[in-house]
Amino acid sequence: MSEQEFLEYVQEGGQVEVGDWMPDEYRARLVKFVEMHANSELMGVLPEREWILRAPTLQRKLALTAKVQDEVGHAQLLYRVVEDLGKPREACLDDLLSGKAKFHNVFHYPTASWGDVGVIAWLVDAAAIVSQKALLKSSYAPYARIMKKICWEESFHVLHGRDVVLALVTGTAGQRELVQEALGRWWGPLMQFHGNPIPRDEDPMYVWRIKSQGNEEARQQFLEGYVPQVWELGLELPDPKLRRGEDGVWAYTEPDWEELRSVVTGHGPMSEQRLDFRRLARENSAWATRLLLAEAA
Amino acid sequence: MKVFEVFRQERKGQPFQHAGSIPAPDAAFAEAWAREQYGRRGESVALWLVPRDAVQVVEDFPDEFDLKYRRVDGYSIKARLKEARERAGTAAPGDR
Numbered sequence: 537m538s539e540q541e542f543l544e545y546v547q548e549g550g551q552v553e554v555g556d557w558m559p560d561e562y563r564a565r566l567v568k569f570v571e572m573h574a575n576s577e578l579m580g581v582l583p584e585r586e587w588i589l590r591a592p593t594l595q596r597k598l599a600l601t602a603k604v605q606d607e608v609g610h611a612q613l614l615y616r617v618v619e620d621l622g623k624p625r626e627a628c629l630d631d632l633l634s635g636k637a638k639f640h641n642v643f644h645y646p647t648a649s650w651g652d653v654g655v656i657a658w659l660v661d662a663a664a665i666v667s668q669k670a671l672l673k674s675s676y677a678p679y680a681r682i683m684k685k686i687c688w689e690e691s692f693h694v695l696h697g698r699d700v701v702l703a704l705v706t707g708t709a710g711q712r713e714l715v716q717e718a719l720g721r722w723w724g725p726l727m728q729f730h731g732n733p734i735p736r737d738e739d740p741m742y743v744w745r746i747k748s749q750g751n752e753e754a755r756q757q758f759l760e761g762y763v764p765q766v767w768e769l770g771l772e773l774p775d776p777k778l779r780r781g782e783d784g785v786w787a788y789t790e791p792d793w794e795e796l797r798s799v800v801t802g803h804g805p806m807s808e809q810r811l812d813f814r815r816l817a818r819e820n821s822a823w824a825t826r827l828l829l830a831e832a833a
Numbered sequence: 834m835k836v837f838e839v840f841r842q843e844r845k846g847q848p849f850q851h852a853g854s855i856p857a858p859d860a861a862f863a864e865a866w867a868r869e870q871y872g873r874r875g876e877s878v879a880l881w882l883v884p885r886d887a888v889q890v891v892e893d894f895p896d897e898f899d900l901k902y903r904r905v906d907g908y909s910i911k912a913r914l915k916e917a918r919e920r921a922g923t924a925a926p927g928d929r
């Protein structure tokens with residue numbers, strides 16, 4: 537199969553398995569994409585982890601702990617996919633901790649209140665589901681297969697987050713304010729989440745069908761699904777231009793792409809602290825890794 | 834580390850489907866990990882853990898002798914059916 541034939545094959549909906557031949561460029565882009573996804577799952581638990589000890593009830597504490605376990609599990613599955621493509625997990629962690637590899641923008645920000653925890657689980661996970669559902673049709677079949685489990689668990693998280701938000705907006709005025717303030721903090725990063733509106737046919741990830749939709753399609757789908765759910769609670773989103781056109785297309789203020797670039801290259805408000813914590817966790821668990829590798833040898 | 838392929842069965846009687854893979858030093862560790870990853874929400878009634886090197890892959894099916902009479906595409910009845918109807922002076926059931 538030539539590179540051109542491979543390209544036509546995936547563009548017609550063909551899928552690739554672990555041992556199949558693939559062009560070097562496809563493999564390299566796939567590794568980078570899935571690795572970033574894995575890094576994001578792993579780093580994504582840190583903002584929420586900060587609230588496990590401060591959760592308002594035992595039930596919420598258990599639910600949040602379960603969510604954190606889910607996300608770490610997703611990271612493990614995704615690193616496994618990357619390993620089969622030729623990059624060992626330890627090398628992925630090295631690159632993450634040295635700052636060479638990236639993780640998603642939303643995990644570089646602080647979580648100021650329990651309202652943030654609700655908004656993250658509800659809307660950040662909702663934004664993630666939009667992207668991840670499109671990966672169910674990825675041309676790389678092992679990736680598409682584990683996405684079934686990941687999407688299923690993410691839908692739990694959205695439910696959990698929405699429940700946290702509903703409890704707050706039906707509580708005291710102060711509790712409601714926690715959600716409103718959190719929305720103000722998270723809306724910017726959420727609008728940046730799906731990336732710049734590059735036409736999908738110019739996006740190599742779409743061209744190779746590693747993902748099956750363009751950035752702007754994903755953002756529109758997110759807005760269509762979730763803005764009405766925010767508005768129906770009487771909550772406000774900090775964008776005066778946000779509105780659904782008669783053609784069904786959402787208008788919004790141009791997201792701050794400079795902020796996105798700066799944050800994902802490690803210059804976000806919490807980037808360094810979160811990486812430091814991950815370094816510490818890796819050092820503290822190194823003995824277990826050594827033990828396992830020795831047993832395996 | 835060995836790689837174990839994980840197959841899961843959602844309900845009794847259903848086929849086991851490939852779900853993913855896990856690295857583990859031995860079968861006991863693989864089982865513990867697979868239970869966490871693929872069974873903790875009651876989403877599986879059974880798992881098969883298979884060391885990857887035990888999987889024998891077959892993926893090419895040459896047909897040197899053109900044994901197409903064993904496949905559905907080996908039978909093209911359209912032309913013969915048309916002639917048979919003409920001889921009998923009948924039309925296709927839908928056209929009557």
